[in-house]
Amino acid sequence: MFSLRFLPPGSMMKLAFSTRKSFLYRPLGGNAHFRNLLFNRFRFIAVFLIVLSSLTTISFIIIQQPYESELDIPTSPLAIPPVPPEPSAPEIAPPVPEFVGSSVYHPFVLPPSSKYLADQTVRSIKAHKSISDECLDRWVATGQWEAPCTENMVDDAMIDLVYTWVNGSDPLHEKARMELEGATNYNPAEARFREHDELRYSLRAAHDATAGWLDTIVHIVTPDVPHPDTETQDALNTTSADQRRLGLVPQWLDIRRAFNGSDGEPPIILHHDSQVFRLTGRPGATLTPADATDWLGKVLPSFNSHAIESQLAHLDPGMVADNIVALNDDQFLMMPLPPSAFHSTLYGPVFRMQSNFRVGGDASGNADGGGEWRSLGWASHLMSQRFGDRKRPYMQHNARALSLPLMHEMSLAFGSYFAATPLSQFRGSHNASEELEVNTIFMATHYVIERHREALLWSWVVAKWGGRLGVLDRDQKKRMWRELGGREGDTLQLQQEAKRSTKADIDFNLWMAGVQSPTSPNSQVMGNTIYSWVSMDGFSASFLKLADVTTIKRRECIGEETELAWDMFLRLAQKDITCGDDVIATLMHASPSGLSVFLPPPSTQPSSDLDPIILPLEMPAEAPPLPPNPRAFAVRLFMRYAYVIGSSTQSFITPKSARQAATLLGNVSRRKDVLMCINDDLVDNQVVAGDKVMRDWFRRRWPNKLQYEM
Numbered sequence: 001m002f003s004l005r006f007l008p009p010g011s012m013m014k015l016a017f018s019t020r021k022s023f024l025y026r027p028l029g030g031n032a033h034f035r036n037l038l039f040n041r042f043r044f045i046a047v048f049l050i051v052l053s054s055l056t057t058i059s060f061i062i063i064q065q066p067y068e069s070e071l072d073i074p075t076s077p078l079a080i081p082p083v084p085p086e087p088s089a090p091e092i093a094p095p096v097p098e099f100v101g102s103s104v105y106h107p108f109v110l111p112p113s114s115k116y117l118a119d120q121t122v123r124s125i126k127a128h129k130s131i132s133d134e135c136l137d138r139w140v141a142t143g144q145w146e147a148p149c150t151e152n153m154v155d156d157a158m159i160d161l162v163y164t165w166v167n168g169s170d171p172l173h174e175k176a177r178m179e180l181e182g183a184t185n186y187n188p189a190e191a192r193f194r195e196h197d198e199l200r201y202s203l204r205a206a207h208d209a210t211a212g213w214l215d216t217i218v219h220i221v222t223p224d225v226p227h228p229d230t231e232t233q234d235a236l237n238t239t240s241a242d243q244r245r246l247g248l249v250p251q252w253l254d255i256r257r258a259f260n261g262s263d264g265e266p267p268i269i270l271h272h273d274s275q276v277f278r279l280t281g282r283p284g285a286t287l288t289p290a291d292a293t294d295w296l297g298k299v300l301p302s303f304n305s306h307a308i309e310s311q312l313a314h315l316d317p318g319m320v321a322d323n324i325v326a327l328n329d330d331q332f333l334m335m336p337l338p339p340s341a342f343h344s345t346l347y348g349p350v351f352r353m354q355s356n357f358r359v360g361g362d363a364s365g366n367a368d369g370g371g372e373w374r375s376l377g378w379a380s381h382l383m384s385q386r387f388g389d390r391k392r393p394y395m396q397h398n399a400r401a402l403s404l405p406l407m408h409e410m411s412l413a414f415g416s417y418f419a420a421t422p423l424s425q426f427r428g429s430h431n432a433s434e435e436l437e438v439n440t441i442f443m444a445t446h447y448v449i450e451r452h453r454e455a456l457l458w459s460w461v462v463a464k465w466g467g468r469l470g471v472l473d474r475d476q477k478k479r480m481w482r483e484l485g486g487r488e489g490d491t492l493q494l495q496q497e498a499k500r501s502t503k504a505d506i507d508f509n510l511w512m513a514g515v516q517s518p519t520s521p522n523s524q525v526m527g528n529t530i531y532s533w534v535s536m537d538g539f540s541a542s543f544l545k546l547a548d549v550t551t552i553k554r555r556e557c558i559g560e561e562t563e564l565a566w567d568m569f570l571r572l573a574q575k576d577i578t579c580g581d582d583v584i585a586t587l588m589h590a591s592p593s594g595l596s597v598f599l600p601p602p603s604t605q606p607s608s609d610l611d612p613i614i615l616p617l618e619m620p621a622e623a624p625p626l627p628p629n630p631r632a633f634a635v636r637l638f639m640r641y642a643y644v645i646g647s648s649t650q651s652f653i654t655p656k657s658a659r660q661a662a663t664l665l666g667n668v669s670r671r672k673d674v675l676m677c678i679n680d681d682l683v684d685n686q687v688v689a690g691d692k693v694m695r696d697w698f699r700r701r702w703p704n705k706l707q708y709e710m
Contacts, residue, residue: 369428466565
């Protein structure tokens with residue numbers, strides 16, 4: 001939770017993000033980009049033909065003679081549910097800097113212990129609430145953004161940037177680190193706390209790259225330390241000395257001016273570890289404020305980036321957008337990019353991964369804890385326990401697109417493991433069974449992918465074929481087999497390339513929705529992002545393309561005996577995942593676009609009152625009740641976990657010497673990469689010279705200061 005020292009009533013300031021809308025439809029032509037699109041000659045002709053076709057259809061309907069209908073046409077007016085009021089923006093006081101010696105800090109007061117417990121409410125995705133059931137049904141079923149969706153635009157996604165940053169040379173932070181190192185006898189690598197002024201230039205780069213984005217806010221998560229003045233209380237005598245904290249601040253940043261933004265530059269909001277760390281438990285567990293206070297005393301201060309990333313899900317959703325790009329301070333956006341390079345309402349977050357580099361599960365704790373491999377192996381192990389055993393692609397080490405509501409959902413689903421991660425106050429320092437560090441970025445990405453796969457199988461097996469009775473008898477299984485394309489015999493083999501239009505339709509669908517394409521007409525001017533895979537094509541076990549070859553054994557995958565639909569779903573989703581993968585791929589081959597083959601038939605029943613619509617965080621042995629309208633439920637479920645696997649040109653450099661740094665950065669200057677990360681691997685005798693090389697290169701690359709730089 002984000003908290004600042006409050007001002008008296010009447011002196012509050014509403015942040016720039018008070019203009020943010022939960023309901024994101026905008027008229028077509030609302031900005032210059034879409035006006036230019038409209039008057040593109042080819043697209044104008046396409047729109048003209050669509051309008052002409054619609055008018056012809058209307059004319060045909062008008063001249064038809066009335067006929068007797070067998071349907072009961074309701075005569076009462078359509079009941080339109082009231083639109084819930086838009087939540088008001090948080091009213092908080094601007095930060096007031098405080099000097100301790102020659103260093104500036106951001107003072108704040110710890111929240112009450114009850115606030116240390118994580119919010120257990122699963123969050124909805126705001127942009128989806130603005131879209132009607134009718135539109136989403138059409139979109140999910142067909143993969144075409146057409147009527148009734150074309151009545152309004154969804155606009156580009158609203159995205160915030162979230163940085164994690166530490167100034168390892170800050171005197172109070174360094175003192176706390178030295179004390180903890182002495183107490184634990186643990187000595188982490190010094191490079192983890194070095195900085196080369198990367199954050200300043202990463203912010204300059206981000207400003208240039210995201211200048212056209214809507215209402216973006218930059219959030220910086222930094223450590224905090226106890227206030228050194230422990231002998232006194234604040235002026236109002238209402239705050240005990242041990243509640244007073246000082247948040248670390250970039251010394252060149254005017255935090256007052258940055259709070260409101262300046263001359264088109266986005267606001268910068270500071271969050272600190274004590275304001276973000278929240279205790280989670282296993283789903284259904286009862287935790288108390290005393291539990292949270294005890295936990296917080298064990299995990300803070302934290303000098304472990306894995307621990308800090310594990311708590312990003314608890315950033316205040318009233319202040320931080322649903323869609324975020326998570327960055328370390330050594331990661332840079334190198335070229336202008338449209339929001340769809342990271343997120344779009346239609347297709348979801350854009351994940352960048354190395355599909356040919358897989359991470360297997362490892363619960364041993366034997367891998368190197370000082371790096372990321374122990375956390376990656378443990379994270380993949382947890383995912384395999386929950387969703388079935390497979391190796392999963394490594395995430396590219398650069399700016400990452402994440403969904404804050406889905407990160408929060410994941411942190412609740414794996415709550416006890418996320419609570420254990422910060423027990424390692426230094427990376428790898430707590431190596432206890434079942435209490436290893438999770439790799440949040442890896443898990444947050446694959447959680448979305450696995451939940452979407454799970455939703456597909458639930459919809460086809462439980463909602464479509466199981467129905468209200470929830471039982472699959474021999475006759476139903478025979479029909480399921482036929483829908484897959486099986487005939488007589490026990491084996492169904494598919495050996496052909498899927499003929500689907502999904503990827504070819506992406507740009508046109510985005511244009512029809514009022515969203516700028518991620519592909520660039522000129523990659524020398526604007527960064528280019530390719531959607532290599534979209535979840536509208538189901539699931540890809542290769543994470544590259546729909547399978548060309550599948551083999552389904554009828555007795556092993558579908559079976560012939562009567563079975564509960566829920567049991568078959570759990571089997572395909574978690575136990576025999578190869579069968580589940582092949583079922584999805586085979587069904588996808590049957591249609592040119594969309595996910596209609598997975599959906600149950602339309603229903604006249606009202607949609608579920610649940611908000612958000614999700615399957616259980618932990619799958620029970622017995623089936624939960626089927627929702628009133630299974631199809632509408634499934635459509636919303638598919639939409640919630642929609643995602644893209646995308647690619648952009650990038651650099652990841654790890655200089656070990658000043659000369660190598662100069663060479664690698666020179667190569668970057670000659671390329672037109674979209675993303676870059678500089679990982680400090682400088683050996684001890686090269687730190688000073690390497691630091692100068694990097695700072696000089698940063699100054700040449702991004703010479704223009706931001707307004708809130710001092």
